[in-house]
Amino acid sequence: MLNETVFRSEDVPAADRLSYWAEHLEQAHAPLHLSSEHAHDFRATQRVWDLGAVSVWSATIQQLVTRRTPKLIRQSDPEMYHVSLVVGGTGIGSWGDNEVVYRPSDLVINDTSLPWEIRRGRTTVTSVGVEVPKALLPLPRAMAGRPVPRRMPSRDGIGALLAQFLTQLSADTTPYQPSDGPRLGTVLTDLVAALCAHALETGNTLPTETHQRTLVLRIKRFIQEHLHVPRLTPADIAAAHHISTSYLHRLFQNEEVTVAAWIRLQRLDAARRDLTDPALRSTPIHAIAARWGFPRAADFSRAFRTAYGTPPKDYRCQARGSLQSTGS
Structure with a gap:
């Protein structure tokens, strides 16, 4: 079984749960500003698997607004790509003047070096995702620095391969040994790189x-x-x-x-x-x-x-x- 860490907001008193979750995200991902209609008793759970330089997670989260601001980016930027598959619920992502609605089966791509806001819907949102250091992505030089699309389908092509891999891995890690983690991380890194390269090559990104x-x-x-x-x-x-x-x-x-x-x-x-x-x-x-x-x-x-x-x-x-x- 892969090395797994579980985080639950219910592990602390109700009044401290949102701040506890913010601290967890800062340590596990990057500094974020959080707000929620359920701040008095926030409910969220996340399972994280260590795959070497790459991490995979699954999460179930109540209504939540997550912001990555320019100030937070200046404070700390781990320079990661964050790709998640929406399993249940909806959300709205905003990057400057661009906005997109996310629904189940959508792939959401985020960048810790850019300001953004994710507004999860009033119902609980379930997702599974992967974080990959940008330095590990073997993207062609001509594509370096170009913004990738923020929403991509997962029903066919490379998106479907990545979605299937994340879904199967998060559903059952018992067939794998901890030593398999880095090898699985390499596979995920290649899939994320292929997804981004395919999107950029097919012209899915345009100036705002x-x-x-x-x-x-x-x-x-x-x-x-x-x-x-x-x-x-x-x-x-x-x-x-x-x-x-x-x-x-x-x-x-x-x-x-x-x-x-x-x-x-x-x-x-x-x-x-x-x-x-x-x-x-x-x-x-x-x-x-x-x-x-x-x-x-x-x-x-x-x-x-x-x-x-x-x-x-x-x-x-x-x-x-x-x-x-x-x-x-």
């Missing part, structure tokens, strides 16, 4: 501004493809792109309108085009409205008049008259 603009364009395309869904909400859009609703709204701060307003404008414009389409002259206005996400005819009529200055019925008649005049 480019990433945000690309994300906005993807979101707009998604909205246009789902305009027919009556209850398409910002929360739905955010979930489909693995970001929080607040981050979605921040992305649209540089746009001319809010997310909700952009959805409405796209729906109205699609309906306007249908109203002027000769092929749809026999289609009732309420049917066109419903097709583009307006199930209530009165709501559609009011919104259309506000946007175009005339009711949809009059707009259709005017468009029909213009076509007839052009035809003559």
Whole structure:
């Protein structure tokens, strides 16, 4: 069996558990700032296996906000990559202007040399992970110093290999001797290096501004493809792109309108085009409205008049008259 150490917040009085956990993380990982809704009686458990220079752990943690600030980085930086597999629960990670939502089966990649914040959800989060010194990762020289993606899938490719290795190792270490630890650590180091190199080679990392603009364009395309869904909400859009609703709204701060307003404008414009389409002259206005996400005819009529200055019925008649005049 591999050498194992178990840490439990319940080993100290309830009032001391959050500070005890912060001390444990500082010694085992890096200095962090912690806050929790359960600070009065914080519950967390972590099992750690020593694999030489590499360590593997599994943890179950209550709602917790973990911050790695520039000040803490200046105080101490072990220069480690931290890769964890989310087994249960959700969380939100933030790095500067970038944010991503984590869900079960996602791989989370962290860097002790960069400031970040992880906000675990209100339910208990379970994860298994590995910490590898950066100096051990045999990444190509051209990739050194480039930021790796913060969220990666684990359902196929190298991500699946790493996830399977971590899951099986944490589930049962009895087949291994302590002397196997460094050898297993070498395997994990190679897998983490391969995962990072693959992500960088395939162009999954972009400058912040480019990433945000690309994300906005993807979101707009998604909205246009789902305009027919009556209850398409910002929360739905955010979930489909693995970001929080607040981050979605921040992305649209540089746009001319809010997310909700952009959805409405796209729906109205699609309906306007249908109203002027000769092929749809026999289609009732309420049917066109419903097709583009307006199930209530009165709501559609009011919104259309506000946007175009005339009711949809009059707009259709005017468009029909213009076509007839052009035809003559």
